[in-house]
Amino acid sequence: MNVLVTGGAGFIGSHLANAFLDHGHSVTVLDILDPYYDLGIKDRNLELCRETAPDRFEFVEGSITDESLVNELFADAEFDVVYHQAAQAGVRTSVENPKKPHEINTTSLLNLLEAATATGVDRFVNASSSSVYGVPEYLPYDEDHPNTPKSPYGVTKLAAEHYCRVWTDVYDLPTVSLRYFTVYGPRMRPNMAITNFTSRCLNGESPVIYGDGKQTRDFTYIDDIVDANLALLETDAADGEAMNVGSTGNITIRELAEHVIDVTGAEVEIEYTDAKEADARHTHADVSKARDLIGYEPSTSIKEGVSSFVEWYRENRSWYEPLVLRS
Ligand SMILES: NC(=O)c1ccc[n+]([C@@H]2O[C@H](COP(=O)([O-])OP(=O)(O)OC[C@H]3O[C@@H](n4cnc5c(N)ncnc54)[C@H](O)[C@@H]3O)[C@@H](O)[C@H]2O)c1
Numbered sequence: 001m002n003v004l005v006t007g008g009a010g011f012i013g014s015h016l017a018n019a020f021l022d023h024g025h026s027v028t029v030l031d032i033l034d035p036y037y038d039l040g041i042k043d044r045n046l047e048l049c050r051e052t053a054p055d056r057f058e059f060v061e062g063s064i065t066d067e068s069l070v071n072e073l074f075a076d077a078e079f080d081v082v083y084h085q086a087a088q089a090g091v092r093t094s095v096e097n098p099k100k101p102h103e104i105n106t107t108s109l110l111n112l113l114e115a116a117t118a119t120g121v122d123r124f125v126n127a128s129s130s131s132v133y134g135v136p137e138y139l140p141y142d143e144d145h146p147n148t149p150k151s152p153y154g155v156t157k158l159a160a161e162h163y164c165r166v167w168t169d170v171y172d173l174p175t176v177s178l179r180y181f182t183v184y185g186p187r188m189r190p191n192m193a194i195t196n197f198t199s200r201c202l203n204g205e206s207p208v209i210y211g212d213g214k215q216t217r218d219f220t221y222i223d224d225i226v227d228a229n230l231a232l233l234e235t236d237a238a239d240g241e242a243m244n245v246g247s248t249g250n251i252t253i254r255e256l257a258e259h260v261i262d263v264t265g266a267e268v269e270i271e272y273t274d275a276k277e278a279d280a281r282h283t284h285a286d287v288s289k290a291r292d293l294i295g296y297e298p299s300t301s302i303k304e305g306v307s308s309f310v311e312w313y314r315e316n317r318s319w320y321e322p323l324v325l326r327s
Contacts, residue, residue, distance in 0.1 A: 003081050
């Protein structure tokens with residue numbers, strides 16, 4: 001198949017691009033290389049794709065905000081499936097600057113949906129987020145749980161899901177939104193708890209927790225996320241739907257920090273600082289819907305996944321150091 005991965009130089013998108021190449025598909029990545037975090041990581045992500053299948057991989061540097069570029073790309077390439085991962089990620093960033101995530105995550109989505117409809121794309125898979133739920137009325141969240149996002153980022157992801165559903169209902173474009181629950185693994189974003197804790201512990205520094213550490217998270221290993229996305233190449237059972245893709249369980253942030261200290265062997269104590277207002281207190285996914293529709297079965301427990309990540313990090317510290325910043 002001919003697959004477009006928007007945001008494919010980033011963490012999740014590059015894992016997807018690599019998996020599609022491994023499965024024999026042709027992949028185009030469209031990414032602006034936003035310097036939200038170290039661009040050296042994105043360069044290496046793209047290099048891995050090129051090495052995997054130089055003849056079936058193409059990188060287009062550009063923005064999904066650029067409607068003419070998007071239209072030309074779709075018209076020339078005639079994609080079968082689109083995996084839309086490009087976004088301004090980050091809950092806290094969205095609180096500081098809400099207009100940027102709105103423009104990228106919501107307004108620009110319409111460029112992609114229109115181009116996908118006009119060129120007859122078979123399926124449009126949208127990366128959504130557990131942030132669409134907000135304050136839990138019960139846990140684990142199922143897809144019937146009310147949506148009251150607590151951050152501008154969560155609002156953009158919820159609006160994007162609704163646009164996708166409407167594009168299926170009104171314009172006959174098959175779409176699926178996958179609600180990711182904090183994804184981690186090799187090459188993950190540097191500005192996330194697991195990367196921070198690991199890097200600090202390996203440098204002999206204390207992991208720093210925002211809040212009391214009793215908040216819980218459903219951390220999902222990247223391989224499980226890749227499996228959910230791969231399944232959508234094969235089935236139309238989830239068209240028009242939004243569904244959770246979480247992990248096998250949840251963990252408190254304090255337990256997570258203790259586990260990282262354990263695995264790294266660091267002789268440090270946890271430090272605590274003020275909680276961030278927009279952060280969710282608890283997240284935990286009920287994955288029954290994805291299990292029923294696409295056979296999704298997360299297989300990596302949080303402790304197993306974090307241990308593998310720490311092992312990978314030890315051998316690949318150069319991925320994160322030194323930082324390569326571009327203006
Ligand atoms: N990582 C997580 O825990 C998580 C959780 C829930 C949802 N998500 C969603 O999954 C998707 C991928 O997240 P990620 O963690 O890989 O983030 P990431 O920041 O690593 O990747 C996003 C990519 O999008 C690109 N991008 C940004 N603006 C763009 C634009 N205007 N045009 C083209 N490309 C642009 C960036 O350069 C980056 O490479 C996002 O939609 C994010 O909202 C991620």
